[in-house]
Amino acid sequence: MPLPDYQALMLPLLQLLADQQVHRTRAVIEALAESFQLTSAERQHLLPSGKKFTFDNRVGWARTYLKKAGLIDSPQRGFLQITAAGQEVLRHNPSKIDVGYLDQFEGFREFRGLSGTTTETPAIAVLTQTSNTPEEDLDAVYQQLRSDLRVELLQTIKSCSSAFFERLVVELLVAMGYGGSRREAGQAIGRNNDEGIDGIIKEDRLGLDIIYIQAKRWEAVVGRPEIQKFAGALQGQRARKGIFITTSAFSKEAADYVRKIDSKIILIDGQALAEYMIDNNVGVTVEATYELKRIDRDYFIED
Missing domain, CATH: 3.40.1350.10 (Trna Endonuclease; Chain: A, domain 1)
Structure with a gap:
C-alpha cells in the first residue's frame, strides 16, 4: 500500500481532533499511522533528501494547510486542537478535504497567494497542483537536477x-x-x-x-x-x-x-x-544556493 499523500491525510487529521480536546502533535501522527495501518518500513521511509520521514512530513503539511484554512489551531507548541470552523466542516460530513476544498476559506487563499489582483502565479499555488507536498516537489526537482549532473x-x-x-x-x-x-x-x-x-x-x-x-x-x-x-x-x-x-x-x-x-x-x-x-565539489561548481528555512519557535518564547 502506497503512503497516503498529504491531501488524503487532511480529513482523517481533522476527524482525530473532533473531540475538541488538545492533542499532542506526535500522538496525532502515530494515531494516523495506525489508522492507515502503515508498516514499520513505511514509517521509516525518508524523503529524497534523506533528512525527514516522508509520512511525518506529509502530516506536517496537512496540518499546515488546515491551520491556514482556520480549521485547526495550535494552542501551544507541539499541540493541536480543532477550531469552531473545523467543527462546522465536520458537521457537513465531507467525503474528503483537499486543496480544492480549502480554497473556500479566505485564510487559505491568502496563504496560497490566490487572493488580490496580482497576475503572477505564486510558487505555492504551482506546487500544490500535485499530490506531493511542496517540500517533496522541491526534493524531486533537486534530485532530477542532480541525476542529470551525474550523467553529464x-x-x-x-x-x-x-x-x-x-x-x-x-x-x-x-x-x-x-x-x-x-x-x-x-x-x-x-x-x-x-x-x-x-x-x-x-x-x-x-x-x-x-x-x-x-x-x-x-x-x-x-x-x-x-x-x-x-x-x-x-x-x-x-x-x-x-x-x-x-x-x-x-x-x-x-x-x-x-x-x-x-x-x-x-x-x-x-x-x-x-x-x-x-x-565534495570536485569537477563541479555551485551555480546557485537556496536555503529552506523554518520558524525558530524557541526564539519567540518570552521569559
Whole structure:
C-alpha cells in the first residue's frame, strides 16, 4: 500500500481532533499511522533528501494547510486542537478535504497567494497542483537536477584521458579527507608499472596506513578477474586496503568476491563516483544556493 499523500491525510487529521480536546502533535501522527495501518518500513521511509520521514512530513503539511484554512489551531507548541470552523466542516460530513476544498476559506487563499489582483502565479499555488507536498516537489526537482549532473559528469570523464582520470581520483580522495596534501598524494600516482595498482594514498594526514588505488576509465562492466588481479597485487605489496574505482559498473560476481576475501577492497562504480564528486565539489561548481528555512519557535518564547 502506497503512503497516503498529504491531501488524503487532511480529513482523517481533522476527524482525530473532533473531540475538541488538545492533542499532542506526535500522538496525532502515530494515531494516523495506525489508522492507515502503515508498516514499520513505511514509517521509516525518508524523503529524497534523506533528512525527514516522508509520512511525518506529509502530516506536517496537512496540518499546515488546515491551520491556514482556520480549521485547526495550535494552542501551544507541539499541540493541536480543532477550531469552531473545523467543527462546522465536520458537521457537513465531507467525503474528503483537499486543496480544492480549502480554497473556500479566505485564510487559505491568502496563504496560497490566490487572493488580490496580482497576475503572477505564486510558487505555492504551482506546487500544490500535485499530490506531493511542496517540500517533496522541491526534493524531486533537486534530485532530477542532480541525476542529470551525474550523467553529464560521467560522460565528461569518459571523454578525458586515463592519466587525467587517475589525477581526478586522487583529487577526489584528497577532498574526502585522505592523503594529506594534494602534492603528497600526487607523488604516489602514475608510476610506470603494471602490477594492477595505479597508485597509493595515505589513509589520513599522519599516514598511519596506506590505501592502494586502481582506477579504470571503462565502458565495459568490471568483472571478478579484474578484482582478483587487484587483490593479488595488494597481497604482493602486503597491503590490507584498496579502492577500485571505475566509470562503469561492477558485476555481481565481483561484488560477491570482495566480501569474501581478507583484504578490504572498496568498489566505487560510475554512479557512486559522480555522487562523491558532487558531494565534495570536485569537477563541479555551485551555480546557485537556496536555503529552506523554518520558524525558530524557541526564539519567540518570552521569559
